[in-house]
Amino acid sequence: MKVLVLGLALSLSSLSALADVSVIVNPGNSSAVSADMVKKIYLGKTKSFGNGISVAPMNQDGTALADEFNDKVVGKSSSQLNAYWAKLVFTGKGTPPAKAPSDQAVIDFVASTSGAIGYVDSASVNDKVKVVAKF
Template sequence: MNLFHFSIQARISLYSLSRARSYFGFALFICFLGVKADVRANDHYEIVTNPNVSETALTVNSLRSIFSMSLKTWPDGTKIRVFVLSDEDKLHKAVSKEKLNVFPYQLRSTWDRLVFSGTGQAPVRVNSIEEMLDKVANTPGAIGYLWRANINENVNVLQIK
């Protein structure tokens, strides 16, 4: 092997190394963006109830029971009315995955099973954030979710433990 071959191999090796570093740096950057986006998304919405609901905090298990339609009344006996957005809505996906720890299709499957078996009802689907705010604010025992920017004094924010 002469000096010419050695110099070509060294250049190729240095080029490969710098390219690998670039790919690694880019992948690390993407990972950091993903982590920051998850934290930010979780902070921008809340679970809300009608002002007449006396509960101020719920456990994740209770919240999951409410949205799976198996918990049907509040502790004071008021019927729980659940309002949700469409399965494709960004807010619905975020709430399902981050607060309820299930995928939207799993919720839909649970609701469909209740409806088709005749043992329960699906939640009421609303078409917009504005409609969600209106329904939760004006329906006794209502629960739903809203972006923080849309929350006003007509609904109560639930603390999730």
């Protein structure tokens, strides 16, 4: 019985850990952003939005939301993505996105930077930023 209760409690807690991820940009950015474009931005394969503005991606640093974003959007685990970027940095072919410690730090960066893109828990979104995709 204890095992059943423990299993149920763990299942419920893991469901609550999965949050909707909102991809956000600066409100002044009028470009359309597809899921494929977001993936390419976070893999360093796209350097600007459709309107020509240079992209400034912001990642979250070691959060559960970052793991979820990497899995759902980029299609790689966090360790695979770290290895991917390590190879690009080592060969001089790329620089990984900057990292922020929290949703609020990402929102503040995106709100103050015209070409910024980031992701946050959908519950954290406010009117300082524009949501372009949800996963």
